[in-house]
Amino acid sequence: MSFNKLLERQIKKYLPEDYFLQEHLGRFIQAVNDSYEEYERDRKLFNHAFACSEKEYIQINDQLKREAKLKHASIQHLKETINKFKGSDTHSYSETDDLTNIINYLEHELQEKKKADALLQQSEKRLRLALQTIDDNVWEYHFPTRTMTFAVNEKSILDLDRNEYEGKENLIWWQTIVEEDRHIAVETFHRYMTGEISKHCIEYRVKLKDGSTRWILNRGGVISKSKNGRPITIIGTLTDIQNYKNIQGELTATANRLSHLLINLQTGVLLEDENGVVVLTNKKFTDFFSYPGSPETLVGIECTDLYESSSALFKHPLEFLTNTARHLKTRLPINNEELKMADGRVLERNYIPLFIDDIYRGHLWTYNDITERKRSEIKLKRQEEKYRSIIANMNLGLIEVDLDQNIRYVNQSFCLMCGYEEHELIGQNASDLFVKDENKQMVANKNSIRQHGLSDAYEMNVNTKHSDAHWWLVSGAPLYNDKQQHIGSIGIHLDITVQKMLQRQLEEAKQIAEKSVHAKDLFLANMSHEIRTPMNAILGMSKQLQKTTLNQQQQSFLEIIGTAAENLLVIINDILDFSKLEAGKVTLEEIGFNMHDLATNTSRVLKLKAEEKGLIFEVSVEAGVANVLKGDPYRINQVLMNLLSNSIKFTKRGRVVLNCLLNNDQPQSQELQIVISDTGKGMDEAYLKNLFNKFSQEDESIARSYGGTGLGMSIVKQLVELMNGTIEVQSKKGEGTIVTIQLSFSKGTENDLPKKDNSHVEAHILADKKILLVEDNEMNRVVAETILNQYGATISEAVNGLEALEILRQHPFDIVLMDIQMPVMDGLEATQHIRRELTSNIPIIALTANAVKGEMEKCIQAGMNDYLSKPFEEEDLIRLIAKWLGRETHFGPVKATSIDDTPLYDLCKLKQITRDDEKFIIKMLQVFISETTNSLNNLEQAFEQKDIRQVKFLAHRMKSSLNNLSVAEAANIAEKIEKGNWSAPDSPDLKIQVLALRHIIDKVIPMIMADYPELHY
Incomplete structure (x- = not known):
């Protein structure tokens, strides 16, 4: 019977007509009923509060407070009424004691509850103070009020604001949780409300004030409950686990990579857990044991089934199963276990047990197919026996030592090399016997690399039984047993004492030769320096002498001196160039140049020499060659001058031709082919092989007949190669020579051309x-x-x-x-x-x-x-x-004038030479008029006598004096007469040039005499 029913029965029994007392007792019953049904009603109110606004929540809370006061007042009023009733004389109750006991019990329970609540509040207060001292963020959630309280201290690892969340509904805190993770917190609190859990540990992400997100760990549990076991307050902590998550992500990525690596290994892999279930395998494993399907289909299968199903593939199935079971039982690592298969294959197996914190977590099997290796070992063993017998019959010493350098085997040749008998060597330490102190570290290093399977050869000065001056060539290699275990080293020794003596003599001879070469180079450099010093005086004074008044013979002598000095300077420069090339000290320019102009200027210097020998001299540059190329025009000119000079020098009749062809045209570059051909004396095929050697000439008569140092072609080849080009020479004795050069240049613009100094x-x-x-x-x-x-x-x-x-x-x-x-x-x-x-x-x-x-x-x-x-x-x-x-x-910019405006003569150059000496100018003009008149008369006379050679000579003499007075038009005609290829002595074209020269001279001389009256003729 419920407590409510018991009270109703007592009232009807003892107070059938006292309605006043019935009314008060009824109110008491209601109060008691509220006490026992308190949780059920509060739960409904809580549920309602979660869905109502803050205002509504305050109203409900006030209502609960009022009802609590009313309940307390009713109990007190009931107590007073009963006491009054017990003291009344008009009523006599024999069973009121039951009702009094009930009331006293209820009052006692209320008092005890108040004491318990006070103690609980003190305990909670102490707990909060304690939690505020830890590093994490401590929080408390109160279910009746749905409020969150945070204990945020200075060590807080999250940027939480106590005032922002203190005493607020937990919905405000939930808004800081990343939306995708918010359901985790909501579901956890619902489980608390339904009584499913009393503690929790969850992870989710929160948004910080700067917009970033961090992972946190939320842990907590119930610290106070109602009488019906429902939670009233839970307390917990927020821990920043972002770094842990970062590490966890890296570990996961690493694990994925390792898993991918294992799956794609050429080694068969089988990973089992502690229960013998397949966790991971790869394609190589399924191939080894012919398992159908992909490796993923084996995951989750009992490994015992795999062993038994594949045992038939082994040559000795029972042995395989027995050994496997033993490994699983002992859980000791096994390396390089050989398994012979029924089909002739040989597999090598490794067993690796896995322990984590000393707890067995599974094991890893690895399988490798070593069939070919085993076959090779057998073959190698046979070959070893074969070569042992060969070496035994050769003059090669063979020695085998263990890992401690103790001798295990020697052949007879080695005994002869070292002077010891076999019984004196076996068991002895090879390093102590033969290796000198200065070589011990080297030998130790050699032994170290043997452990890594490396072989090499080296030379070493050793001690033998009777000498300490022997040299051995040692070829060492690691030594393995039948199970491919490293057990020592094997060495083949050759006595090279005689060779080392010869080598030492050769090195000494080399040093002497190098000193000789260095002395030669130093001599050449000093000699060239000493020669250039007087050459400076010769050339300088020759040019100063040219400024003075000279007669024809003196001028001729001066020209010979200048020519000889220039030729000597060319030879000196060749020597210097060769020395620089040999020393690698020549650098190339990278400037713009015009190949047409370069070839033309080169030909102007050499054309006169060719025509003096009666040679046809032709120069052509293909039209497609770019106007501006980038390279070193000075070195190109040096190469062309050298090659053309050789062609003219060694050609007595015929022609010398320079062709520059476009071999390959690209948007940014061009490849040119420069061909120099002549009809000269040519070269023997045997000499062509030595053509580019320094100081190379075909025979001694060449130097006597033609001069030269024999360095030219060597310099040319090195310069061409320095420009990343190639040179090829074709020649036949008596038929001439063809030199072909391939060079590549970048294209340039007008801005890349060097500026002329005017x-x-x-x-x-x-x-x-x-x-x-x-x-x-x-x-x-x-x-x-x-x-x-x-x-x-x-x-x-x-x-x-x-x-x-x-x-x-x-x-x-x-x-x-x-x-x-x-x-x-x-x-x-x-x-x-x-x-x-x-x-x-x-x-x-x-x-x-x-x-x-x-x-x-x-x-x-x-x-x-x-x-x-x-x-x-x-x-x-x-x-x-x-x-x-x-x-x-x-x-001084050049004045642009028309032909008609160009003066017939100009004394600027003469004034510069004479330093504006008026008397000297008058004297020079007198010499000019006299010599020019005489030379022109003699030229006309030679033409009448059909003496073409004398005509050219006189035109050459006149040209220099005409140039000194800048009689440009007459000088050009004189040059045409001098260099023309007149086919007949009475050539009409030559006659026209002679008449034109006379016409201009007849104008110039009267004009000069009119400008300078003091002249007398």
């Missing part, structure tokens, strides 16, 4: 400038002083660097011209003293006969400002000095 040097550009000339060679001082005095400079001289320092300390100068190689103190050292001791910034220009690359860099590093190589051109020297003195040369 500057004109003024006569007094160095006026009032003081120049210190430091030069030990008297001839070079005379040349430099002669040139510089003409431009108005004041010159002081010093013969070495030390003397230059003393002069600079005492007198100021505007610039220093410094030679490099001088006695007492050279130019580099003197420059360093000028910069450091005198702290002078005076411009210093190096003048040196050393044309080797790197000389300029040395000069600049020493503190010099610029560099000029001897022999130098006069205008190059003056321009360089003017540049560093701040006196720029002037540019």
Whole structure:
């Protein structure tokens, strides 16, 4: 019977007509009923509260408070009424004790509940304080009020704001959870409400204030329940597990990669768990044992079934099953277990047990097909026996040692090599017997690489029984047993003592040869330097002499001197070029050039020589060749000049032809084929093989007859190869030679062409400038002083660097011209003293006969400002000095004039040569008029006598004097007469040229005499 029914029966029994008391008792019954049915009603109210607004929730909460007060008041009123009733004289109740006991019991229960609630609140308060001290974010959720409380401290790993969530509904917290993960939290709280769980541990992502997301671990549990076991409060923590998730992702990716690797291995793999169930296998495994289907179909199958189903494939099935069972039982690693198959194959199996925290978690089987390896081992063993017998009959020492270098086997040849008997060697340590102390580390390293299966050969100086001066060539290899286990090393030894002695002698001879070569190169460099120094004086003074008045014989002698000096300079340059090429010091320019102009300019230099020998000289460049190519035109010109000079030199009659053909045309580049052919004496086929060797000439008569160093073709080949080209020579004795060169160039534009220097040097550009000339060679001082005095400079001289320092300390100068190689103190050292001791910034220009690359860099590093190589051109020297003195040369643009406006003569060049010396100009004009008139008369007379050779000679003589007075039109006609190929002595074309020359001279001479009346003729 329920408690409610019991109370109703007591009321009707003892108070049948006392309706006042019945009313109060009825209210009491209702209060008691509310107490026992409290949870059921609250649950409904809670459910309703989850779905209502905050305002409605407050109203419900207030209602509950009012009802609680009413319930307490009813109980107190009931108690008072019963006490009153018990004290009444008009009523007599014999069974009221039951009702009083019930009321006392209820009151006692209420008091106990209040005490328990107070203790619980104190406990919860202490727990919250304790949780606030830990690093994680502690939270508390109260089901009746649906509020979240956070204990956020300074160590919080999440950017939570206590004020943002404190005392708020948990819906606000749920909004921070990533939408895809929000159901996890919702479902967890519903399970709490239904009583399914009393604690939880879940993971989800939350959104932080900066918009990023992080993984958190939410753990918690119930800390207070109602009497019916429903949760009232749960408490938990939020832990940042983002780093763990990152690591977990990496581990997962790694596991996937490893799984993929295992699946695609050429090794058969079978992975079982601790229960003997297949976890992973791969295609190679199913192929080995002919399992149908893919490897995935085996996952989840009992491995025992696999063993039994495949046992028939083995040559010894029972042995296979027995060994497998033993491995699974002992759980010890097994390596390189050989399994013989029924079809003749041999598999190698490894068993690897897997333990995690000392707990067995499964095992891994790996299978490899070693059939071919076993066959090879058998074959190798047979071959080994064969070669052992061969080596035993050869003069090769064979030795086998174990892993500790103890000798296990030697053959007779080895005993003869080392001087020991076999019984003296077996068991001894080979390293201690034969290896010297300085080689022990090397031998230890060799033994180490043997353990990795590596073989090699090396030479070693060893000790033998009777000597310590023997050399052995050792070929070592790792030694394996039948199970392919490394058990030592095997070595084959050859005594190379005699060869080492010969090698040492050869090295000594090589060193002597290298010293000789170095001495030769040094000699050539010094000789070329010493020769260039007087050459500077010869060429410089020759050019100064050309400015003076000379008669015809003197002019002829001067031309011979100049030609001889130029030829000597070519030979010197060949030697220097070859030395630079041999040393790898030649670098190439990368500038624009026009192949048509380059070929034309090259032909102009050599055409006269060819025509003097009566040769036909032809030059052609294919029309398709680009106007601008990028490369080194100076080296190309050097190659062409060398090859064309050879062709002209060795051709007595016939022709010399230069053809430049377009071999391949690309958008950005062109490949050219340059062909130089002649009808000369040709070469033997045997000599062609040595054509490009240095100092190579076909026979000694060539040097006597034609001159030359024999370096030309060697230089040409090296220059062509330096330009990434090829050169090929075809020749037959008596039929001529054809040289073919293939070169590739990038295409360029007009902007890539080097700018021409059209500057004109003024006569007094160095006026009032003081120049210190430091030069030990008297001839070079005379040349430099002669040139510089003409431009108005004041010159002081010093013969070495030390003397230059003393002069600079005492007198100021505007610039220093410094030679490099001088006695007492050279130019580099003197420059360093000028910069450091005198702290002078005076411009210093190096003048040196050393044309080797790197000389300029040395000069600049020493503190010099610029560099000029001897022999130098006069205008190059003056321009360089003017540049560093701040006196720029002037540019003289060419005036565009029509033919009719061009003057018949111009004395600018003559004035420049004579330095505006009026008397000297008058004298030179008198010489011009006299010699030109006589030469023209003689030319006409030679033409009448049909002496073509004399006509050409006189035209050549007239050309230079006509050019000096810039009688351009007459000079051009003289050149045509000189270089023309006149087929007949009385050629009408030649007569026309002679008459035209007479016509112009008859105009020029009267004009000159009219401009200069002081002339007398």
